[in-house]
Amino acid sequence: MSIINQPQDLLGLAIKNVLEPILEDEKILKKIEEFNKVVVMELTGLYPITITFNKGLISIDYGEKPKYDLKLIVSVDAFTGMAEGKGGLISSFLKGKIKVKKMHRIFTLLKFKSIFFPAIEKATENPILENLHNLL
């Protein structure tokens, strides 16, 4: 069970860095194994990446693959909010900071949330630069 490629862009590297630590958690691993979906994540104004979950293997690629199951368009504010441990996926969605394409696949969205959120929470629980105030 692993991330099978080295992303070549910074957002991809960030997502890889966030996902890797949870690959040691058996509960999450089970969810990943059952989640055979293609998710596109785009930072508004920047660019998209595609996260492909396939039988427990994950690849992260630059750009948007056409046949995705779910697409999240995340504002930079919402992304940094999550990375700061402040904003949740649903609350950001309700505030319009995250837009979802193929929204009708609500179970896909919830399953992705159950994988991605523990990961981002883990990344933010012990800030690396703990003396830094985030004032924006």
Next chain:
Amino acid sequence: MTDVIKRDIFEYVEKETALNELEKIFGKANVSDKPHDLYPYSYDMTESPHHMPDMIVIPENVDQISRFVKYCDQYRIPIIPYVSGNNVGGLTIPEYGGIMCDMGKKMNKIIKINESLMYAILEPGVTFGQLDAYLKNHTNLKYGLAYAPPYASVVANSLLSGLTNLSCCYGGMSDWLNGLEAVIHTGEVVRTGSCFISKEYREDNWFVRYPIPDLIGLFMCWQGMTGIVTKAAVQLWPRKKYNTALVAIVYGSEACAELIREFGRTECCEDVSAVPPDVVKMTFGIEYPEKQPEEPDWAIIISMSGNSEELLRAKVNYVKKIFEEIKKKNNYRIFLSNFGPFVNVLGKEFAIYYDLPNIITPLYEWDGCTWIGSYANPDNLGPLMEKCYNLFKKYEIGPIIYMKSMKASHYAVFRPIVRYHKGREEEKVKELQHEFLEVMLEYQCVPYKTPRWITEIVRKRCDQTWIKLLENVKKMMDPNGIFNPGKWCL
């Protein structure tokens, strides 16, 4: 061009006699002419030609250096001052042979911290890491931190006008020198700055550099060609309680140049530094990063501090206001965020660009690394970035470009950095470096820490009156040509 005599350094005294004399001065254990001891001093990480020294001495006090210099001057033996081994541009490679004076090993004491007047008196071997740790543990003061490794010398970097993470406020490190002590060619010990007052009248008077004639300039940026600096008083700054950092994600070189300049002019920022995202990718082990089509071109890291959260917040808000105005006016594709969250998701590899002192891994993980550092005209950063980035691509070398606003953007630093594999990429790197230099000189850059090949080119473009003055000063300070000969082609 000044004639440099290729000489037999032991023309005026037998090597054995000199060795015996130096052993009397420094003690037998602190002098060596053994090849295995000399070899580490014969090269640096740049493409500069290697050359073995003839001896090495390890001093532990000024008196020893005074006797040593007097002896070498008498017999015209070259002396090369050396501190931490983190040299670039061949500045401590003994291109004509001579004796390495390694002050890093035993002259590494923090002599005094004056908390009230905010300065430290340091020996040349004191490192950034050492000073930072001491100040953190014992005072509420701080010194700037360079992007050099923690083991780099504070005094050597000050003398070469290095830059730190406080340079956006306070300029280059040479501006922070209150005074220094140096041994001149006669062996006499001279003090400049307010410490020029005779000890009979006043001990320890190192708090200011002016308004006397600025003789510190006789040693500043001279690359060790005018004397051996044995002590320096450096200014310290209050360590503020609240800190923050922002990151601007930028598309387009002109936008990046404008933001660097204008952030600097806010006078709210301690540091405004920019790199292409490729550099961060190298930190993740991607050797030759490819920029993806829609990836941003530059990232600017802005650090700020304040004694209260309100003050810091006001600074952040002002920087944000300037950012928004620039974005709106030019319709630039730019984004401003807190830096901390990006570190959380990108990891410790990204934190090193803020959390100094640190080793910026892409610069040191290969055996070769070289750069042309320059003080640059902030108005020219746009074309400089564009042209130098394209040169990196032309030569298929991972682009590392480092820029910084200096002293509220009175000037900037522009530095294309090349990491490479020694032995198999040197010729390519030399060609690239020459192309960089052409571009940088075209856009008014003033190179610093100049290796010999750069000074040869720069000298041809210099006003000849300036060269004449330079040569006359050198002759006055070093009539027998013993101090680090060959630098600046002198």
